[in-house]
Amino acid sequence: EAEVAQSPRYKITEKSQAVAFWCDPISGHATLYWYRQILGQGPELLVQFQDESVVDDSQLPKDRFSAERLKGVDSTLKIQPAELGDSAMYLCASSLAGYSYEQYFGPGTRLTVT
Amino acid sequence: KNEVEQSPQNLTAQEGEFITINCSYSVGISALHWLQQHPGGGIVSLFMLSSGKKKHGRLIATINIQEKHSSLHITASHPRDSAVYICAVLYNNNDMRFGAGTRLTVKP
Numbered sequence: 001e002a003e004v005a006q007s008p009r010y011k012i013t014e015k016s017q018a019v020a021f022w023c024d025p026i027s028g029h030a031t032l033y034w035y036r037q038i039l040g041q042g043p044e045l046l047v048q049f050q051d052e053s054v055v056d057d058s059q060l061p062k063d064r065f066s067a068e069r070l071k072g073v074d075s076t077l078k079i080q081p082a083e084l085g086d087s088a089m090y091l092c093a094s095s096l097a098g099y100s101y102e103q104y105f106g107p108g109t110r111l112t113v114t
Numbered sequence: 115k116n117e118v119e120q121s122p123q124n125l126t127a128q129e130g131e132f133i134t135i136n137c138s139y140s141v142g143i144s145a146l147h148w149l150q151q152h153p154g155g156g157i158v159s160l161f162m163l164s165s166g167k168k169k170h171g172r173l174i175a176t177i178n179i180q181e182k183h184s185s186l187h188i189t190a191s192h193p194r195d196s197a198v199y200i201c202a203v204l205y206n207n208n209d210m211r212f213g214a215g216t217r218l219t220v221k222p
Contacts, residue, residue: 042118042200042212043157089155099204100145105157 002026004106006092012112018080021109025074025094031055033103034067034077035091043091049075050098082113117141120201120213127220133188135216137201140182144208148175148186149200151215157200160186191220 005024013019025032030051035043046065048056051072060067064083069075079086089108095101121136137146148160161168161175163184168175172191177184188195201213 037155040214042202042214044212045210091155091157093157099208099210102159102162103147104159105149108155108157110155 002104004092004094004104006090006106006109008109009107010110010112012114013082015084015113016081018078019082019111020079021077021090021092021111023075023077023092023106025092026104028096029094029104030072030097031095031099031101032069032075033093033095034075035093037089037091037108039088046077046090079111082111084113087111087113118201118203118211118213120199120216122216123214124217125219127191127218129192129220129222131191131220133186133191133195133218133220135186135199135201135218137184137186137203137213138182139203139211142206143179143182143203144206145204146177146184147202147204148184149202151198151200153197160199188218191218193220193222196220 007022032049034046037043046060047067049069052069067077089110091108092106093103095103117140119138145164147162149157151157163177172189174187196219198215198217200215204210
C-alpha cells in the first residue's frame with residue numbers, strides 16, 4: 001500500500017542551527033500539506049501545495065521557515081534559525097486534489113531544539 | 115481560541131465498554147474528518163463525512179449539521195483502540211481546523 005514518506009523521523013538540533021525535513025507524498029497526489037503539531041494540541045497547517053504552487057502559507061513564519069515543492073512531487077520544509085519554540089512534530093500529508101479528498105499522513109518528524 | 119472543541123480531553127475505559135467522543139464547531143462546514151493518532155505520531159484517517167452517519171467495523175461516526183456537532187463511537191472497545199482521536203473540520207471557506215484531540219486509554 002502506498003504511503004507518505006518522511007525523513008528524518010527524529011531530529012535534535014541546537015537553537016540557531018538550520019534544519020530541513022523531507023516528504024515524499026503518495027504518487028499521483030497533487031496536494032501536499034505540512035503541519036506542525038505541538039504536544040497536546042491538534043495539527044496546525046503551515047503550508048499547502050497544489051502541484052508545485054503554494055496554495056496557503058498564511059500560517060508559515062516566513063522569517064525563519066521556507067518550503068518548496070519544485071517539481072510538484074516531493075517537498076522540503078526548512079527552518080533557519082531554529083528556536084526553542086519550534087520543538088514539535090512536523091507532519092506531512094497528501095491528498096488527490098485538495099481538502100475534499102482523504103488526506104494520508106506520513107509518520108512525522110519529531111524535532112527537539114535544545 | 116480553537117474553533118473546534120472536543121470532549122472529553124482524556125477518557126479511560128475498560129475493555130468492552132462503549133465509547134463516545136464529541137466534536138463541536140462554530141460555523142458552516144463542508145466536511146468533517148475523524149482521525150486516529152497512535153503513540154509515535156502516525157495519523158490515520160478514519161472517516162470523512164458531511165451528513166448522516168458512517169460505520170466501519172466497530173467505529174461509527176455521526177454528524178448533526180443543524181447542531182454543529184459530531185460524535186465518534188467505538189463499540190466493544192479494545193486496548194488496541196488506545197490512541198488520540200482528532201476531529202478536523204473543513205469550513206466553507208476551505209479553511210481546515212483541527213481539534214486538540216481526545217486521548218483514549220482502554221484498559222484490559
